[in-house]
Amino acid sequence: MVKQAKCVFCGGDVEPGTGLMYVMNDGTILWFCSNKCFNNYRMKRDPRKYKWTLKYGQQTK
Numbered sequence: 001m002v003k004q005a006k007c008v009f010c011g012g013d014v015e016p017g018t019g020l021m022y023v024m025n026d027g028t029i030l031w032f033c034s035n036k037c038f039n040n041y042r043m044k045r046d047p048r049k050y051k052w053t054l055k056y057g058q059q060t061k
């Protein structure tokens with residue numbers, strides 16, 4: 001059984017068979033639901049500042 005992946009950027013579900021898997025140099029695997037999220041992540045944008053993400057408005061811990 002495959003664990004449901006969550007998009008690292010927007011926090012949404014990554015449907016099996018879709019999305020992007022990105023492996024960092026240290027072996028950490030990151031999932032993105034779309035190129036849009038991947039590009040925003042690479043630009044080091046904060047998802048809490050974008051209304052289209054599920055993380056919008058969340059507090060920084």
Ligand SMILES: [Zn+2]
Nearest residue numbers: 007010033037
């Ligand atoms: Zn996403």
